[in-house]
Amino acid sequence: MAQVKVLTKNIDLANVGAPCDYQRYMDNGGYEGAKAAFAKQPQEVQQIVKDSNLRGRGGAGFPTGLKWSFVPMNFTGQKYLVCNCDEMEPGTFKDRALLYGDPHQLIEGMLIAAYAMQMTVGYIFIRWEYRKGAALVDAALEEARKNGWLGKNIQGSGFDFHLETHLSAGRYICGEETALLNSLEGLRANPRSKPPFPQIKGFLGQPTIVNNVETFGNLPHILAHGAEWYKKMGTETSAGTKIMGASGRVKNPRLWELPLGVSLRELIYDYAGGPARSGQDIKAVIPGGLSTPLLVPDEFDTLMDFDSVAKAGSRLGTACIIVFDQGDNMVEATENIMRFYRRESCGFCTPCREGIPWIWNMVNAITQREGKEGDMELMAEAGRWLSHTFCAFAPGAQGPFLSALEKFRGEFEEFIRARGAA
Amino acid sequence: MIPQTLKTELTEYVKHYPSERVGLITVMHKLQKHYGGWLPDEAIAEAAEIVGIPEPEVEGVATFYNWFFREPVGRRIIVVCDSISCHLCGCDRLVEHFKKRLGIGMGETTADGEYTLLPVVCLGNCDQAPSIMIDEETYNRVTPEKLDEILEQLSAESAKGES
Amino acid sequence: MADNIKITVDGQVVETSAGENLLQACINAGILVPHFCYHEALGEAGACRLCAAMVSASADKPARLEMTCMLKAADGMVVSLNDPYAEGFRKGVIEDLMLNHPHDCPVCDEGGECSLQDMTVTTQHIHRRTRFPKRTYENQYLGPLVHHEMNRCITCYRCVRYYRDYALGDDFGVFGSRDRVYFGRVRDGVLQSEFSGNLIDVCPTGVFTNKIFREVYSRPWDLQTRRSVCVNCSVGCNVLPAFRHTTFRRIVPERNDEVNRFFMCDRGRYGGEFTNVPSRLKTARFEGPCLPVEEVTARTAAKLKQIAAEHGGGAIAAIGSPRASLEANAALSMLMKSLGGRISMFANNAERDAVRRATAITVSGELNIASLPEMEKADFVLCVGGDVTGEAPMMDLSIRQAQRAGAPVFIISPRAGKLDSFSTNSLRVKPGEESSVLDHVLSGSVPPKGALSGEQTDFAEALISALGSAKHPLVVCSVLHEDIGVVDAAYWLAKRASRLDRKCAIAFMFPSANSVGAALLRDDVAPETLHADISAGKIKALVVLERNLALDGSPFSDIEAAFSKVEFTCAIDFHENATTQQASAVVPCASHYSSFGSFLNYEGRAQRFDSLPIPGEWSRSAGEMLLSLVEATGNEEAIGEAAFSDVYEITPESNTALEALAVGDLGNRVRLAGKLPVAKSPRRNLQTATHNGLVAWNIELCFGSEELSMLHGPTRELAPQPFVELNPADAESRKLSEGEVADFSADFGLVAPLRLNANLAPGVIAIPVLKTETAIVPEEVKA
Numbered sequence A: 001m002a003q004v005k006v007l008t009k010n011i012d013l014a015n016v017g018a019p020c021d022y023q024r025y026m027d028n029g030g031y032e033g034a035k036a037a038f039a040k041q042p043q044e045v046q047q048i049v050k051d052s053n054l055r056g057r058g059g060a061g062f063p064t065g066l067k068w069s070f071v072p073m074n075f076t077g078q079k080y081l082v083c084n085c086d087e088m089e090p091g092t093f094k095d096r097a098l099l100y101g102d103p104h105q106l107i108e109g110m111l112i113a114a115y116a117m118q119m120t121v122g123y124i125f126i127r128w129e130y131r132k133g134a135a136l137v138d139a140a141l142e143e144a145r146k147n148g149w150l151g152k153n154i155q156g157s158g159f160d161f162h163l164e165t166h167l168s169a170g171r172y173i174c175g176e177e178t179a180l181l182n183s184l185e186g187l188r189a190n191p192r193s194k195p196p197f198p199q200i201k202g203f204l205g206q207p208t209i210v211n212n213v214e215t216f217g218n219l220p221h222i223l224a225h226g227a228e229w230y231k232k233m234g235t236e237t238s239a240g241t242k243i244m245g246a247s248g249r250v251k252n253p254r255l256w257e258l259p260l261g262v263s264l265r266e267l268i269y270d271y272a273g274g275p276a277r278s279g280q281d282i283k284a285v286i287p288g289g290l291s292t293p294l295l296v297p298d299e300f301d302t303l304m305d306f307d308s309v310a311k312a313g314s315r316l317g318t319a320c321i322i323v324f325d326q327g328d329n330m331v332e333a334t335e336n337i338m339r340f341y342r343r344e345s346c347g348f349c350t351p352c353r354e355g356i357p358w359i360w361n362m363v364n365a366i367t368q369r370e371g372k373e374g375d376m377e378l379m380a381e382a383g384r385w386l387s388h389t390f391c392a393f394a395p396g397a398q399g400p401f402l403s404a405l406e407k408f409r410g411e412f413e414e415f416i417r418a419r420g421a422a
Numbered sequence B: 001m002i003p004q005t006l007k008t009e010l011t012e013y014v015k016h017y018p019s020e021r022v023g024l025i026t027v028m029h030k031l032q033k034h035y036g037g038w039l040p041d042e043a044i045a046e047a048a049e050i051v052g053i054p055e056p057e058v059e060g061v062a063t064f065y066n067w068f069f070r071e072p073v074g075r076r077i078i079v080v081c082d083s084i085s086c087h088l089c090g091c092d093r094l095v096e097h098f099k100k101r102l103g104i105g106m107g108e109t110t111a112d113g114e115y116t117l118l119p120v121v122c123l124g125n126c127d128q129a130p131s132i133m134i135d136e137e138t139y140n141r142v143t144p145e146k147l148d149e150i151l152e153q154l155s156a157e158s159a160k161g162e163s
Numbered sequence C: 001m002a003d004n005i006k007i008t009v010d011g012q013v014v015e016t017s018a019g020e021n022l023l024q025a026c027i028n029a030g031i032l033v034p035h036f037c038y039h040e041a042l043g044e045a046g047a048c049r050l051c052a053a054m055v056s057a058s059a060d061k062p063a064r065l066e067m068t069c070m071l072k073a074a075d076g077m078v079v080s081l082n083d084p085y086a087e088g089f090r091k092g093v094i095e096d097l098m099l100n101h102p103h104d105c106p107v108c109d110e111g112g113e114c115s116l117q118d119m120t121v122t123t124q125h126i127h128r129r130t131r132f133p134k135r136t137y138e139n140q141y142l143g144p145l146v147h148h149e150m151n152r153c154i155t156c157y158r159c160v161r162y163y164r165d166y167a168l169g170d171d172f173g174v175f176g177s178r179d180r181v182y183f184g185r186v187r188d189g190v191l192q193s194e195f196s197g198n199l200i201d202v203c204p205t206g207v208f209t210n211k212i213f214r215e216v217y218s219r220p221w222d223l224q225t226r227r228s229v230c231v232n233c234s235v236g237c238n239v240l241p242a243f244r245h246t247t248f249r250r251i252v253p254e255r256n257d258e259v260n261r262f263f264m265c266d267r268g269r270y271g272g273e274f275t276n277v278p279s280r281l282k283t284a285r286f287e288g289p290c291l292p293v294e295e296v297t298a299r300t301a302a303k304l305k306q307i308a309a310e311h312g313g314g315a316i317a318a319i320g321s322p323r324a325s326l327e328a329n330a331a332l333s334m335l336m337k338s339l340g341g342r343i344s345m346f347a348n349n350a351e352r353d354a355v356r357r358a359t360a361i362t363v364s365g366e367l368n369i370a371s372l373p374e375m376e377k378a379d380f381v382l383c384v385g386g387d388v389t390g391e392a393p394m395m396d397l398s399i400r401q402a403q404r405a406g407a408p409v410f411i412i413s414p415r416a417g418k419l420d421s422f423s424t425n426s427l428r429v430k431p432g433e434e435s436s437v438l439d440h441v442l443s444g445s446v447p448p449k450g451a452l453s454g455e456q457t458d459f460a461e462a463l464i465s466a467l468g469s470a471k472h473p474l475v476v477c478s479v480l481h482e483d484i485g486v487v488d489a490a491y492w493l494a495k496r497a498s499r500l501d502r503k504c505a506i507a508f509m510f511p512s513a514n515s516v517g518a519a520l521l522r523d524d525v526a527p528e529t530l531h532a533d534i535s536a537g538k539i540k541a542l543v544v545l546e547r548n549l550a551l552d553g554s555p556f557s558d559i560e561a562a563f564s565k566v567e568f569t570c571a572i573d574f575h576e577n578a579t580t581q582q583a584s585a586v587v588p589c590a591s592h593y594s595s596f597g598s599f600l601n602y603e604g605r606a607q608r609f610d611s612l613p614i615p616g617e618w619s620r621s622a623g624e625m626l627l628s629l630v631e632a633t634g635n636e637e638a639i640g641e642a643a644f645s646d647v648y649e650i651t652p653e654s655n656t657a658l659e660a661l662a663v664g665d666l667g668n669r670v671r672l673a674g675k676l677p678v679a680k681s682p683r684r685n686l687q688t689a690t691h692n693g694l695v696a697w698n699i700e701l702c703f704g705s706e707e708l709s710m711l712h713g714p715t716r717e718l719a720p721q722p723f724v725e726l727n728p729a730d731a732e733s734r735k736l737s738e739g740e741v742a743d744f745s746a747d748f749g750l751v752a753p754l755r756l757n758a759n760l761a762p763g764v765i766a767i768p769v770l771k772t773e774t775a776i777v778p779e780e781v782k783a
């Protein structure tokens, strides 16, 4: 499949460089989607998004139109729109490109969503490490305000939208949408229980929609060209294009915009150029950011769309793949993965707070050649319970962990047998 | 005590939110900058007063997030991404090199108070791994040799700033 | 009302109401669902993950592992706790929690009542399978009451949910993250909440423990307990005082669903240390030497009879006690009756009038009297004339729950207390002026120009509008400031606010644990009348029951002067104090927690308390001591089959209920028989007298103003040093500044460091009530 340029029509993914400014954005069809939206009733805009089959790009792939439909439209109080630009999932670097490369596209996308749900206040939640990007967005917000795309009575429509950036202070859990809302409120970023869902009771207890940067990025194009046009890209259940990426042991690590449904093999070998190190074949891939289970070579024909990857026992996630080659040791990789989850757990619920460090301790001991017989069973048992935690963080750790344990069992056992050898 | 102008600025700033507490994290970032990169007890009390919440709430936030420091840190903060892609691409070598060159390991500050070295979650530069960040600047595909250049350039900058 | 539904739990059909928390529904049905973070008062958190079970919406639907605390019961639900997968998961959760637990059970002060230990055994996690180092934390100094041992923490978040979210304390929090979550204060220091001791009970393991109890630790199963009622205020929380051998060790709250339910205040929890006071009286004395109790009783009886014979019954009087039991005061009253003497219960006429009026309102049955759980459900609260935190601490905690649920809280009083920080509207007035503001609210008409200040009008208007939309309004009124005008104003307000569709509840805060009982005593003599008779030399014999006259603000406070006019004085008490020291005869009795009897709490609720039989004649309850005195006078016939309703102004039905009352009952409210005669008294009490432009106001402190908790133990440590307070404007006009030692000896008889308080009404000098008396160690203990 060939690369496409929808979300990236103003961005050179090989070299993001300076952001697309207002003038260039307008010259290239900017705010056409917003104009199209304002010409319709909010409910019609929602319907178009629903019809487009757009699914959330934050990792879970939840249908965006459906998510929006839970917002009570007859609610007269304040409703909020939030953009999730936390992007701290290891191996994921797509939102960065969209944020730094084309801030107006994000602003326009949020404006369309805000109008569709009649939300008059919005925040762009940005991780602290992207603070330079936040400054670029601030500049773009100023341009948008000056040109009447934000503020009061936007383009004479009578609709007001106030949008600003909000810098976080760093924690992976802030990406989880309810933890994000707590963080936005100035609280500790522990997740909240659902129900109530944010659409009903979110930011400050008001109806709130949280969407990913890339999800918003799709909206101007859907509105400008229509749902039918959009659905022609991608697969039946995974419409549209996706910013995909590859990092790790590939010759050509970078991002591409591709229709959903491209094969994993094509991504690895054609786009990313195959193994980076000569003589070391690819032996495993994490398909969509660190929290998705590993796929091995005989699964590389899997198509990169939500349902196909799920069928293969993993998840499309962020569609940014992490590639391991034969020279990589999967025990050490697992140690690194579990170290990350241990460090980033919010500490709220038991299996995550206690179980992950325990597993890490065991994996770490194994890498130090201090593994013991029985560790495999113990790790598998502790890992099994990670699916019943308060939020999706620990299940995210469970995916790569259990798949590594299962698919590279031999490597673990070898290390355990080598006890005392290090 | 912080200067009255800063206090007024922050007090006004938090008022623009629908609830003042929404401004807490921004206020803490600004106080951290004012106090030389970390939050002493006094800063916790100031933030509590500005936002109008009890101190333990601020302390709870200060000790939750990775980027708030309750102990003094170096003038520059170096964070090394140690997430999976950077791990694959050799971030450990960089950490070793820092140890050799600056004499500090993860979580430590150089004796002259110039640098603090910390691990960080994936910087979103996985295609350019390994990646590090020093203050606001991101450096990609860093090698030990490149690291030497960066550090030399920074110390030259610091020297210029001091003279 | 919620619909009744049926769910199935491990094959057992359980009835519950739709929407009930599923975990609670199981517990209510007597089914143990392991859990830590869920707490009936605090609700669910979903943090511990221990309450997991396989749950399906109905028998034909697939089951999933769910946290029962996070679900609401729905008709047809099928819950399987004993599913092997769920059991395995719960065992895994316990194993996770035990990875870092110090396993210090043999020396742990939670041992025997540790929920973690129970759950560990319940889930059958028996063997340790981890081999890694455990994390450790440093503990904090949290003050004299609560000990901190963070290594035992299992991170259920109950402590912070209780302290911050439930009790609204602002000096405690949760810090850190990942596998280093810490619960405590920002830095070492005394916990500021008056309800901090409940941390001990909400913590399922031994992180927060009773610092006093652990000093001389006993294993809980070696303790002996009997159900009792707290003596430290008029709320009447149910408690379990515990003894090891014969020494008092600790108090924990005991559940009474109509009173305190789960919690109690720190004054009550730690205020029982008076039981161990070194000045405990263990011997009887008669005119000097120590003698056996029977000897002293016999000689006292003889003396009383002799005086009655010589001077007539009118020469004999008794002073009863609002903190002694109904039974003890009844026995004293009967002793007087048999000798022809009189009894007086109160400190002064103003207190007597106010307490008797409030009691009449409380037990007349006319208005709704709010229990603590009812207070929590109020949707409007008005507090009049006092400081709830200091006067009836657990009412404060209940009002905080109402406030949390959205009830507006209005407070009108001379000085802001802790509750004011949660109030919607607070108004500062001079003592006594509460009633004039409320009178205007009552009249509903526009007050005459100038009658109320702008601030007062605003308060009154806000109050009227909030009251108007309330469905369950509540008025709480203080009786501790001896102002009958305030009592009347609160009564009229509650009465007028009651309409067909809603009743306004009322609750009075009384000075003592059994004030209502004391007020109901028939034939009570006014204190000033008795005092006049004593001064005139008409009284030749005086019996004092459990009253330290030096501290009660009565005309008898100068004990030496009063007793010098009386030929024979007998004091019955459990500890040596200024009164026993001056008495001709001293009869020791059991202290409250070694004593049995009944109290009427602020609701007029009769509650029976029990004690362990403790050997030693000195540890018989005051009531028993008095009965033996009656016996020794040879007048037991006169008492015969006397009923409570012969002594107290209560209905025969109340008498029957009172006699049937058992320890551990929810208790029942007595009803007034006839009308309690309340003396007409001036609207303004003694305190409203102005000196030097200032009116005195008593600060009733949680720690410091209650006599028994000030006798001994950490509650005494928490009392402040004497001080006085002025509004900054008053200080300025008098050229006084914060911290300086101010001399008010001419007008108010005190010299103390000055505190400025902007939340004190202008023109008021606030003086803390500090019931400190240097403990008097009896000779035989010293030796």
Ligand SMILES: Cc1cc2nc3c(=O)[nH]c(=O)nc-3n(C[C@H](O)[C@H](O)[C@H](O)COP(=O)(O)O)c2cc1C
Pocket (backbone or CB within 6 Å): A055, A056, A057, A058, A059, A060, A061, A062, A064, A067, A084, A085, A086, A087, A088, A089, A172, A173, A174, A175, A176, A177, A178, A210, A211, A212, A213, A215, A216, A391, A392, A393, A396
């Ligand atoms: C631990 C964790 C981290 C997450 N991090 C992010 C993130 O960085 N960015 C993001 O958009 N979504 C993240 N998510 C997903 C969000 O919870 C949420 O589903 C998403 O923001 C919704 O946006 P979408 O519907 O547009 O995909 C994360 C979820 C979890 C459980």
Ligand code: SF4
Pocket (backbone or CB within 6 Å): C023, C034, C035, C036, C037, C038, C044, C045, C046, C047, C048, C049, C050, C051, C052, C067, C068, C069, C070
């Ligand atoms: S967190 Fe847990 S035990 Fe605690 S009550 Fe709930 S899920 Fe249950």
Ligand code: FES
Pocket (backbone or CB within 6 Å): A090, A091, A092, B081, B082, B083, B084, B085, B086, B087, B122, B123, B124, B125, B126, B127, B129, B130, B131
């Ligand atoms: S793994 Fe290091 S930048 Fe992503």
